[in-house]
Amino acid sequence: MREIAIVAFAQTPNRRRELYRNEAEMVAPVVAEVLNSVGLSRRDVDFTCSGSSDYLAGCPFSFVLALDALGAWPPIHESHVEGEAAWALYEAWVKMLCGEEVGVSLVYGFGRQSMGSPRDVMTLMNDPYLEAPLRPDAISLAALQARVLLDAGLCSERDFAEIAARNLRHAQSNPLAQLSGQPDPAELLQAPTIASPLRRHDCPPITDGACAVLLAAGDRARAICERPAWIRGLAHRIDPQALGRRDLTRCPSARLAAVAAGAIGGRVDVAELHAPFTPQDWILQRELDLPKGAVINPSGGIHQGNPMMGTGLVRFGEVAARIIRGEADRGVAHGTQGPCLQQNIVGVLEGE
Amino acid sequence: MKLDDQAEALRGEHVLQYPYRRATGPILGRFFTEIRDHGRFLGVKTESGKVLCPPADVDPDSLEDLSADDLVEVGPAGRVTSWTWLREPRPGNPLDRPFAWALIRLDGADSALLHAVDAGSEAAMRTGMRVVPRFRDERVGDIRDVVCFVPGD
Amino acid sequence: MSESQKKPVTYIKTPIALRYDYSVGAGSSIFLRAMREGRIVGSRCPDTGKVYVPPRLFSVETASPMSELVELPDQGVVYTYCIVNIKFYEQVLEVPYAYAYILLNGADLPIMHLIQECPIGEIRPGMRVAAVWKEPSEWTESMENIRYFKPTGEADMPIGTIMDGIRKKSHA
16 A cells, blocks of 8 residues: 655644735745645646635635635646545545555635634534534534533533643643633633633634645655655544434544554554544543553644644644654644534554 | 735635535335324334434444335424533524523433424523424425423423 | 315525625726826736736746736727526626727736617627716725726727737747
């Protein structure tokens, strides 16, 4: 089976609102940066795949406008995932496994969620007959999962605050971070709840941004990059959408994806978890069976920035970047979409 | 005026509206009809004997199609299996004062329904508490015919 | 109506409305701000020399940054057109009506606008048209400052040859 690696990663600085540029204008510099960083040009890319959601811009087919950023003439081989760009990574990886003609892939994700109300846009991804008409927002749904964890005595609100504090602490070494700091978990718990037991620090920030990775196969990867981050395994699984049919203390799809990707039981130097809400970080640690020495979210995780539809891809980029720089040998990256960790993708990346 | 001017981009309000009309199929059709006409809830009995409310069209274990013949009455009362207190309701919510979202397992069902509980205060909410539905006076046959649930048995 | 006369539920109505504070981005902001002054602007690609309207920050073909703004006249030639015969939800005009891709003189990318003051059957590729504007006092940051384009009566342009010329500029 062909060996595929991530050889480059770039992202925009995470900011609350992109005031100047539209999607294509945000994506173009990131694509240029990721290509320039390894001395490639657009002509070297055999396949392009992106992830985004038109609901963030409120404009059907808005993702097509972003193609202006690619210089797509002569016509390019391109695909798109309506959703998280981590699944665009999956599509590119499968494409490369299946065909020798794709030696280099470009995967990018982007979104300007600040223009709408993300809490209300996300409401519409719930069951259109039984749930969406009541307009349950994303924070409330995550809170229902948090409550089940507390009721089961599995963790406490203090545990959630410590997860936020850990992310913010790590974010201090991330020059692109939107949020960072050294908050005292006890102080974080003083804040009022938004949807109990969740507070501001338990929730993802609103971020506009774009990100991109380059994939390359076999010797091509070795020629482009001194220390490629090889994708040793990549898998995704999905749980039922309805919260009322799930045991919310568990995340079977994350576990199954991790097993299929070979993420369980091996060495893990770094793990980047796409946990939009802090209780979900706790659940993922359990399902992924992360060993004690693993550094979780060295980038700062969701608190460093949440460029929705790109956030999962950033997790893969952050693990890959650390391997490429020689700061880690083996890492696990995770992406999610759907309410309360409904769908999960897990990958194992390793240096040679 | 230059192309690389750093002026803030133009902004304007944009409203995306769609008048969706969704076919229910036979199972959800009966579910909503019972709510409209009798103020009653139905769940669907699966091959394994589990009762799902809200009902599903496909058996999640056997993956066989379920039918309206498999519908059985559940509730109307139920038990809260999880909840959250929302201090600031959002546009389109069932209530315009603080309320709880809850997962409610109606009596006789093995899965839970998502709805609002008008408990008055966060202190009144407890996992395991009993709740009963409050219906609209004039019903049309959708989930909003149930205004919310309230504490009680 | 008695219960036995009510029909079983077969569908539900679930309208949605989402509000956005939409930001058009840099290139379109420049275009619309110029429109407010009654000007049409585009940008020129440094590699191919092609003029894009509305302007973009990056060349659509070569991805090079573009910095040269170009003023364009409000006259051009029809590249292709469409006659709308079907009525649809929230339609503004009476059918049949026509809109066209119009290549403004000097531009290498057509803009889209309505064609009026012209019998539907006479609209054709190559037809020369000019903009009919609203009163300047009514101008805002909008394409609608131009009500529509109408034929100028001048001899047709050889649109096929013009498009061939544009294609040859492409950076292959």
